[in-house]
Amino acid sequence: MVSVEFTNVHKRYEDGFEAVKGLNLTVEDGEFLVLLGPSGCGKSTTLRMLAGLEEITDGTVTIGGVTVNHLPAGARGLGMVFQSYALYPHMSVRDNLTFGLRMAKGEDRLSDQAIAERVKEAASMLELEEHLDKKPKELSGGQRQRVALGRALIRRPKVLLMDEPLSNLDAELRHQMRNEIRRLHDELGTTTIYVTHDQIEAMTLADRVAILDQGVLQQHAPPLEAYQQPANDFVKSFLCRHLDDLVETANTLLRPSTKEEGA
Template sequence: MVEVKFERVKKVYDDGTVAVSNLNLTVNDGEFLVLLGPSGCGKSTSLRMLAGLEDVTEGRITIDGNVVNDLSPGARGVGMVFQSYALYPHMTISDNLSFGLRMEKGEKRLSKEEIDLRVKETAELLGLTEQLGKKPKELSGGQRQRVALGRAGIRRPKVLLMDEPLSNLDAELRNQMRTEIRRLHDKFGTTTVYVTHDQIEAMILADRIAIMEGGELQQHGPPLEVYNNPANEFVKGFLCKHIDEIVDTANRIFDER
């Protein structure tokens, strides 16, 4: 059971910016939760606090029932995928995938055979088998993002965190990768927190969306439930109106044909 909890979490940056205030949110075991909101609303800050890349100013975060506020990122059992792929340019795809496993110390360390097997499985899962001997610069953007995804997943993290992982890709690839990400989630059932400012992406991917604005959680629930019952004017404007406009436009184009 890997449940994630934010309890009264607040983040104030050194310059006094209050990025997140009083965040109370539970991500259920195996759930795909999407943090959605406009630029600057505190999505990445929330995710980075969960990953251990930012300190928590007040409140606490638990993973699997354990308070992680003072744990290093490596000790939290989280895998992360960012917008930029951040692959090691001089390493082959195979070495990029296995890097984290090769760096493990102590009882978590796998044998070379086990690592090779994981690399093989991960590559097959993501359609990267043909690319294993290549360097990142020889891959397309979509393939690189697959490697980033594989690198996060190969360690079998307790929680998978993704921050706008598809925003550098073109529309078609984005669609394709969304389906892939959801398929992988359904296969492994890893508790996942996914950050985006894209309403449609959130509606498609999420079991539950959590909408933020101005550092505050506005509403959370299954996508259609939120869409049908917006809690306030902000959610109405940001989610419902936006989607209605897309549907209206689609209808108009259809009528005009």
Template sequence: MSIRIRQMMKRFGSTEVLRGVDLDVAQGELVALLGPSGSGKTTLLKIIAGLEWPDAGELRVEGEDWLQLEAQRRRIGFVFQHYALFPHMTVRDNIAFGLSVRPRAIRPGRDQIAAKVEELLSFLQIGHLGGRYPAELSGGQRQRVALGRALAIEPKLLLLDEPFGALDASIRRDLRRWLRSVHEATNSTTLFVTHDQEEAFELADRVVIMGAGRIEQVGTAEHIHDYPATPFVARFMGATVELPVTLRAGRAERAGWDLTALPRAALPEGRGTLFVRPGDVEVRPDPAGEARILSAFSTGSTWRLELEDAGGMRIEAELPRRGQPELQQGASARLRATAGRVFPGGTDDGAAQPSAPIPLSKEIRR
């Protein structure tokens, strides 16, 4: 099912939760809505499901106006973070529930329902659990049952709200790969909400970054990582080092820094801000260097440093522990940014326009 959302707006009291959201999702895509708490991603998902109603905007699925359809007529499969399984029902009965409560005119026969349930139990690799109750299952098994219940009605659209948020990290990793295989096998159109970057980028065809009720950027993992569109996205993606720079002839300059590894950008001359991840700061001890190491400690695999540069800015850097020269507190060092994103103006200038590398150094894959 293809989805078209235009100028979607939603307010709870005086709080604007969605502020003119536009989004298109193609048939068969798996799209992640990624952002911090309060960014509006779950509200957007609930509006698509018919569990919330917008104050303004358009929602069309396969060209049909879904704002004119009640939730039960949308054929949505919805999986919640906390499963929402019926505790008094067995696994088989939970999966069968959506089919068994359909109006009599469109309800499958008892044998058809039973066959569908057995098919899903096998597909989800939980055939041996059909007679158990939710309290007898692990978190990962419950999540599979919840997904089976959503798939049983053969939904036009599968929606997942933080589907793995209540699970341990190792179980989440296994279920992410499994969910991707389920998506490909069913060729469903799937949207899922998460605040976990690794989860979003591993699973999704495209990722939608949301912040404060707006879509900040839509793209692939590589594109968003390398070319954040706004300061918000840069910070969200871990670029916590923010350096005032001077822009001259498309180059960023700052005293005591080697910024020659950054691509030339189509930006107006004047002041700008460079966003860098701590892992993209190269530190070389040098008695003639203009930066000073304030602290250094090892996590086992990495060095974490706090430094002060020539302009008095305190910054953080992360370096692989192996193969590094000795890093002593109080030592002088040279600094080099191996990657980063430049925006014109200062960090307090609002929504700055992103830098445009010349030329684009890598093709963005779909």
């Protein structure tokens, strides 16, 4: 069981700013949770505390029932994918994928054969078979993002963390990768926490969304429930603002063809 639990978690930065205020949140084993909210609401801070990249000011974070507050990042068994996925430019795709595995020491160290098998599996899952010997600069943006995802997955993380991983991609690729990420999750069943400010991403990916505003959790529910029964005015306006945009866009797109039909 790899659930994740935040209990009364606070983050106060050195300048005194409180970015996360008393977060209580449970992510179930195998769940795909999306942390959703406007820019600056504390999503990345929350994820970074879980990852061990940011100190937890107060409260408790557990992974699989184990308190991790004082565990170093490398000992938490997490995989991470960020917006700026920073592959090693001088290394082949294969070496980028296996770097973490090759650096492992002691009993965590896999045999060369086991590593080769993991590469094969990851490459097939992410359609990278033909690109393993290429350098990142020879790849498209989408392929690079796949390598970043593969690099996280190849270590079989207990929990997969993603922070706005698709923000640098164009709309078409974003759509494609979104489907791919959900498909991979359904295949692997890895507990996943995905940060985005994009309501559409949240709606299409999440089992449940946790909606944050100014460091405070506003609602934790399946996406449809949040739409149909928003917990408060913030959630209502945050989710519906976007719906209004969609309706507006749809109307704009439909208008010319309506005219043509009428002509």
